Amino acid sequence: MNIARFSVKRPVTLGMLTISMVVLGLISVLRIPLESFPSISSSSVRVGVNYASASPEELERDITLPLEQSLAxxxxxxxxxxxxGGNSSNVSVEFKTGTDMDLAVMEVRDRVDQARVLLPPDVExxxxxxxxxxxxxxxxxxxxxKGDEGRLFDIVRKVVEPRLLRLDGVANVGIDGIEEKQLLIHLDQQRLASYGVSLxxxxxxxxxxNINVSxxxxxxxGRRYxxxxxxxxxxxxxxxxxxxxGGDLKLADLGTVTYDYPERERFERLNGRDAVEVEIFKxxxxxxxxxxxxxxDExxxxxxxxxLLDIRITRDRAEQILGELSNLTDAALLGSLLAVGIIFLFLRSIRSTIVVAAAIPVSVCCVFTGLYVAREFFGSAVTLNMVxxxxxxxxxxxxxxxxxVTLESIFRRRQDEGEGPEQAAVKGTGEVGMAVIASSLTTMCVFIPFFFLSTGRVSRWMGDAGLTICIAVAVSTIVSLAVIPLASSRLFRAGLERYDGYLKVLVAALIMSVVGWKLNSLGWDGLAAWAGTTGARVVETTLSMKPITAGVFGVAALALTGIGWRCRRKGMRSSYTSLLAWTLDHRSVTVVGAAALMGLGIWLYTDIEQRGTPWQSERRVDLTIEAERSFSLDEVDALxxxxxxxxxxxATExxxxxxxxxxxxxxxxIRARLVDADEGRLTTM
Known part of the structure; x- marks a missing residue:
């Protein structure tokens, strides 16, 4: 492949390009927004009109039909x-896939304004x-x-809400549960009737x-006022x-006029005290x-x-996002370490392992660069989210x-055929180059259809995963055809074998440093909490395993033990050759076994419960209590x-x-929020 020859002959150029892509990836990951899930918007717009004291027939005749005719x-x-029905009319307009919804909302608003003259005049x-x-x-x-209730409302309206709205990125602050003073006029019906005054x-x-007009x-x-x-x-x-x-009769003679809080129709409390809920929108x-x-921070x-102000954060999406991304990062880091360990187990060469291991961080950084380019230059809405x-x-x-695959071809030409490191890198890459490209394109073809699925919300979610995987596969192909030959041509030179021991020590120290860093971030308290919660649950689940499940795991453990013993005694290559020869000599048994495994898989698929999203437990317990209709609000409050x-x-228990x-x-x-699982003693199950 020409790209392999270029990388070997121009090591400084390719090295600078690789470092530049890594740096761009590190910068890009800081500029891509962090979200919990992909951004999803509906392709429908609903028009709602409230019209009190109207029957469903009147709503349909006077409001629904004019709106439908205009929106059509x-x-x-x-x-x-x-x-x-229900004193309201709702008309939903669903648009075709691919419609610019911002423009569609503006057109719907224009059509509603045109139909306004056809609606009853008392529609507000x-x-x-x-x-x-x-x-x-x-x-x-x-x-x-903790003091006067009226003071809370003043603090929320005059301090909390304005200061939050001044923050960069805050679009709106919603306040629920606040009671404001109102002008209340309570009229005496008998006095109205005796004086002949109507409402x-x-x-x-x-x-x-009550006017203020120009x-x-x-x-x-010469002056204008x-x-x-x-x-x-x-x-x-x-x-x-x-x-x-126009007479001597005054409004106060017909009733009372006050400026006070209205009669409460609901209560909201936090830890037994009256509370106000504040919602922040970005x-x-x-x-x-x-x-x-x-x-x-504010x-x-x-x-x-x-x-005297008690503030409790009840839900923070940022903590959820950071926690989920941290778990995924830890899982990816662990997967990378295991992949490197498996590679070393099979290749038995520390230099070959380092070559392959270097491809992982380089490819990941390039993926972040690709995601940022897709957002900024191609209008993609991809973010760093769970998907x-x-x-x-x-x-x-x-x-x-x-x-x-590329490294194995280079290694074979270098060790078995005795070619020079540069010649082995170029020819070995050339042998498998087309196969690697074809394999990568085949993998990408599986996920490319996700870009054309746009008939549901799930397809939008899968689009982010498909884009990430396609970029990762394309980047890994380029890295294997460019970076791997360059690294192999330098690390497979004669005389470097004497440094293998030092490289092993260096790699082991690096792995131990990563493990130590993670353990230090958890701390002894975190490890003890994990052992008391997750570890205890694992042990409990294992001990309560059904006999059939335990038997399956036991048979699988015995089979793996037997395979490991044979591979250790006769070698892995010899064991694989024997297994391959046996399957070729007993083709009917092999086909029947494969068909049985496929049938078992189909049966298990139909037997497993299917649902849209997995159920996740939260550290909270919600209680819904219904009281008799004869109960007054004060009686419900006392309960x-x-x-x-x-x-x-x-609370502590x-x-x-x-x-x-x-x-x-x-x-x-009542919503009871529990302490974190690592700090608590009980589970929500």
Missing amino acids: MLGNVERISARS RISLFRWQSDDRPILDADLAW GQLAFQLRAN LGRVLDG QVRARGEFAFVEEIGAMPIL ASSANTVEVAQLAR LERISAEYD SMMGLMLAVGMLVDPAV FREIEQDLLTH IDLESLSTRIRHGGGS
Whole structure:
């Protein structure tokens, strides 16, 4: 292959290119956003209209049909469905795959505005909904105040919300559970009837006396003045003193006018105290981890400034993302070490192992560069998430396959045929070059169809994995045809055998350093916690294994032991030759055995439970409590307070970290968040 000859003849050029790609990969991995899952958006838009005191027939006739007729004129529409009932009308428009949804939403809004004149005049608001995975909050926090409840609302509105909105990358801050003061007018029906005043007259007079309008401009002495009529109410007493119908009757004579908190219809508490839930949403182009860290730091500063303010982070997507990516990184690192160990076990050459091992980090860095280029120059929405990192982890084994094939061909020409290191590198690569390329293209053809699957959300997920694997396979092919020949031509030179012992010590020290670094990051407490939780569960699961499962594992262990004993006694190559000769002499038995294994696999596939996403346990317990309809809100609140008090009293025994409560008429829910599994003594199972 010309690329192999170029790499051998131009070592400095190829070395600089390789180092440049590694550096670009390290820079790219810092610039690619970190997410939990790929970004997914729906291809449908829902138009919702609330219209109180209307029957389903009226909703369909007056609202649904005019909206449907107007929206039917849109282009690229796949289907239009509507539902009328429950004092609301909902029309959903599903667009064809590949439609620019940002432009489609604008067209839907225009069509709705055109149909507005056909709707009843008392329709106040028309809402448009489009589901996107990025619309989920990145951080949820419960805020409780240890003093006056009214002070909590002021702190949230005047301090917490403005300071969070000023952070870079924060698009919106949602607040749930806050109660604000309202102007309340409680009228006496008997007085209204005795004075002959209707509610319509009162509403009209309140609107007429609460105005702030522009009266135009006044020119005086060459100067121009803006004139406004300001007749808005400034105090509650002014509203109560407003004369009714131009007589001596005042609004306060017909009822009471107050500025106070309305009657509560629900309660939210954190650890038994009234709380407010704050949800933080990020901008579409912002990094989830960075924005969540900024928000967390700001909340910590606010908590330090107000001693009576209790802030608990109930959900942080950044921690989830970092934890999942850390687990995948550890799994990929362990897989790489095992792959290198297996290669050394079969090749029995430390220099050959180093050549193949060097291909893994170089290829991984080049993959990150490819992902960044796909985002910036080809409009791809790929991010570093669970799916793309899983694809990279699966591709770790594929990264070494072309390198092993190329190295074996070079090694055979160098050792068996006695060729020089450079000649063996060029000719050995040339022998297997086309086979390596064909094998890589075959692997890529399996995942390329994922790019054309766009009829569901799962296909969007698999697209990230497919892109990562295809880039990894292409990069590993280039590395095996360029970097491997260069490294082989330098490490397979005569006289370097005397350094094999030092190389083994160096590689062993490097592996031990990595293992020690991971153990140090866990610490003795972490190891003890792992042994008490995960280790205990492994032992418990093993001891509670069913007899059939234990028998299968026992037979498999005996078979592996027998194979290992034979390979050690007669050699692996001799054992494989004997097995191959036996299968060729007993072809019918081999075919029947292969068919039996395939049938067993099909039966197991049909017997295994199938579901869209795997079930994952969380360190929390949700309780939903329903009360009789005859119970008042205060009675339901008293019931929940007893439950909260009981749980908080035994918090240490049940590994309880925090308790969030939501109460409404007819019942409510309690969410108990537990301490981390490494710190707790109980499981959620």
